[in-house]
Amino acid sequence: MSPDDPFKRPFPDENYVPPDPGDLRRQALQKAYEIAASISTDQSRPHAPPPPTDWRPVLRAVNAALAVAVAGWLLLAPPEWLPQRTPDLRSSEQRVIGLRLVLAMEAARVNAYRDAEGRLPESLAEAGGDPRSVRYVALDATHYTLSASDGGLHTTYDSTVPLGTLLSDGSRP
Numbered sequence: 702m703s704p705d706d707p708f709k710r711p712f713p714d715e716n717y718v719p720p721d722p723g724d725l726r727r728q729a730l731q732k733a734y735e736i737a738a739s740i741s742t743d744q745s746r747p748h749a750p751p752p753p754t755d756w757r758p759v760l761r762a763v764n765a766a767l768a769v770a771v772a773g774w775l776l777l778a779p780p781e782w783l784p785q786r787t788p789d790l791r792s793s794e795q796r797v798i799g800l801r802l803v804l805a806m807e808a809a810r811v812n813a814y815r816d817a818e819g820r821l822p823e824s825l826a827e828a829g830g831d832p833r834s835v836r837y838v839a840l841d842a843t844h845y846t847l848s849a850s851d852g853g854l855h856t857t858y859d860s861t862v863p864l865g866t867l868l869s870d871g872s873r874p
Contacts, residue, residue: 793854800856804847805867807835808858811845821845 775783791799807830814828815821822828825837825847836848848857858867 789852796851796854797856800849800851800854801858801867803835803849804856804858805864807831807837807847808860808864808867811837811847811860812864815843 779785807825810828810830811822821839821842823839825832825835830837834849837845839845845860846857848855
């Protein structure tokens with residue numbers, strides 16, 4: 702064995718003492734502890750994905766903005782299909798004729814109820830009429846009055862008068 706041969710190792714000298722296996726384990730643990738301590742906590746944690754974005758406040762704000770925009774559009778430039786508040790262009794004669802027609806229809810309902818039941822109804826709704834637009838008052842067991850108004854015009858029907866005169870102009874029976 703020549704000392705020039707790089708592939709041949711000389712035997713340890715005679716004073717060589719092999720290390721204790723417990724010492725080797727302790728040295729390995731010490732080195733692992735040093736390596737672990739040198740790693741920062743950010744590097745040791747796995748990278749978690751960012752939390753999901755909460756879009757609810759953004760959607761609420763967009764919905765509110767859209768609602769305000771649509772309301773402004775309907776207020777400033779209303780479409781044709783939207784009901785418009787327009788002045789009543791009917792003449793007073795047309796309005797009176799309309800009131801008389803409504804009273805004649807309600808009187809016909811009350812008369813039909815009286816003929817079927819043998820008594821006057823307690824209310825116009827009981828006879829099938831609309832109590833919101835016509836006022837019904839039973840005077841006694843056989844007579845009643847109906848009244849309706851349209852703006853400043855007011856028309857009344859008394860059941861003692863024939864129904865045909867309500868629909869005529871009042872001058873002819």
